[in-house]
Amino acid sequence: MGRTQTFADVAGPNRVAGRNTLLAQVATTAGTGSEAGIRSLITDPDKGTKVAVESPHMIADLAVLDPELTYSVPPAVTAATGVDAMAHCVEAFTNRRAHPMIDGFARMGFRLVGKYLARAVRDGSDTEAREGMMLASFYGGICLGPVNTAAGHAIAYPLGTRLRLPHGLANAIIFPHVLAFNQPVAVEKTNEVAEALGLGTGLSQQDLSRVAHGFCRDLGIEMSLGAHGATAPTCRSTRARRMPTAG
Numbered sequence: 724m725g726r727t728q729t730f731a732d733v734a735g736p737n738r739v740a741g742r743n744t745l746l747a748q749v750a751t752t753a754g755t756g757s758e759a760g761i762r763s764l765i766t767d768p769d770k771g772t773k774v775a776v777e778s779p780h781m782i783a784d785l786a787v788l789d790p791e792l793t794y795s796v797p798p799a800v801t802a803a804t805g806v807d808a809m810a811h812c813v814e815a816f817t818n819r820r821a822h823p824m825i826d827g828f829a830r831m832g833f834r835l836v837g838k839y840l841a842r843a844v845r846d847g848s849d850t851e852a853r854e855g856m857m858l859a860s861f862y863g864g865i866c867l868g869p870v871n872t873a874a875g876h877a878i879a880y881p882l883g884t885r886l887r888l889p890h891g892l893a894n895a896i897i898f899p900h901v902l903a904f905n906q907p908v909a910v911e912k913t914n915e916v917a918e919a920l921g922l923g924t925g926l927s928q929q930d931l932s933r934v935a936h937g938f939c940r941d942l943g944i945e946m947s948l949g950a951h952g953a954t955a956p957t958c959r960s961t962r963a964r965r966m967p968t969a970g
């Protein structure tokens with residue numbers, strides 16, 4: 724990164740002037756998959772929004788995925804970050820801009836989450852489960868580049884900035900709603916996701932929302948927005964304020 728550039732200078736796509744050193748990225752959670760991509764998301768505390776810096780200069784020369792580095796991640800963080808990794812895969816998979824090549828990475832990612840996330844939450848030193856989740860996160864990171872996320876992340880971002888919820892937690896709370904909402908326009912792919920996560924197949928929208936909610940809750944995630952400090956808006960503020968969206 725050019726040494727004279729400020730954060731404001733580099734915010735947005737392709738504004739990093741360059742870099743004059745090698746970049747090694749070492750994953751310490753299994754969630755964002757940043758080591759696979761060219762984006763960084765940073766909260767602007769003044770505006771209460773997430774700002775993305777995107778540049779090919781941010782691609783890692785060396786990415787380290789060592790499951791032992793995640794042994795000490797607490798169960799709650801393991802659960803929330805794991806759902807984030809899964810959301811990257813699912814939102815790319817069911818995306819209007821989905822691509823068959825990226826679908827393959829997405830499938831590998833959410834299948835690994837279905838197989839290993841609960842195990843990693845139960846036993847943080849389960850190397851096989853931690854390894855599976857690290858790969859799921861990496862595959863999710865690959866999905867972010869060419870396709871990216873959709874409604875789930877867009878709705879979750881304001882929860883992160885306004886309620887100060889961790890990113891993965893905000894995504895987990897939104898996940899069942901968006902999965903069920905999108906089901907009618909992505910029936911087969913949603914079925915595939917549901918089956919991989921052990922939710923069942925051929926579910927109605929209502930049942931899908933309920934069991935996806937249960938999937939997150941069973942990981943120990945508190946799914947009630949009220950429990951995280953959200954209050955119902957008044958009629959006036961509902962009309963006057965619109966939630967910002969992000970890609």
Ligand SMILES: [Fe+2]
Nearest residue numbers: 755807811890
């Ligand atoms: Fe995310």
